[in-house]
Amino acid sequence: MHRFARAVLISDLHLCTSRPDITRAFHVFIDEVAPRYDALFILGDFFEYWVGDDAATDFHRSIAERLKQCSTHQAVFLMVGNRDFALGEHFANLCGATLLPDPSTVELAEQNWLLSHGDALCTEDVGYQRYRRFIRHPWVLATLRRLPLKWRLALAERLRQNSRQRYQSGRTGLVDVTDSAVVALLNQHPNSHLIHGHTHLADWHHHTTANGQQDRLVLGDWHHYGWYLSVQPEATELHRFAIEDPEFEPAQAGVPL
């Protein structure tokens, strides 16, 4: 198991060329915040969409280079999300990053943590879970990777439209995780707390499980604000900062575990 005393976790940056402000905030974050920690974990939807490592552009490569520099001082981990699920070993290597399966258990500040992107926990969205099982199947992924780039780009655009429509249709009750799925997962990992992203609902939850109380920490997406979670021996804290003018002082102190 990966073990670190000080770790910082982010997710759902949705990096893309149309949001240079988020990319800029990411660079400031890497300069000013990341070096304080032994490990950086990116828990999915790092990129707005991903059609294959072979389709990486100069934009993607510049981000990879930045992470690669980072990886000379600290460990860098990448987990894929529902937007960038096709990101593979090749690009992770360019980033100097280790790809993490979803979910993964790690030890941070002498506490076990279960890390996940979080989309697999939205079990009430039956249609999405069916799609997810299909698209994430190794055979399907392998086939997708062999499709001509033009087809893959068209497919990615289609999926983004679908995703936008789902959000706009107002079925907001379906985009959060299902409590029973969370408790079932925590029951399988009795000594762990859970960290995930995806829902864009940054918060700190306490769940009553078969093992007592287990916590669920939700990372926010980067939009008007950015979020990161620091896990250190002294405290576990969820931080928020403004994307336009990132100042990395703890804006919201979390409750030490």
Ligand SMILES: [Mn+2]
């Ligand atoms: Mn997501």
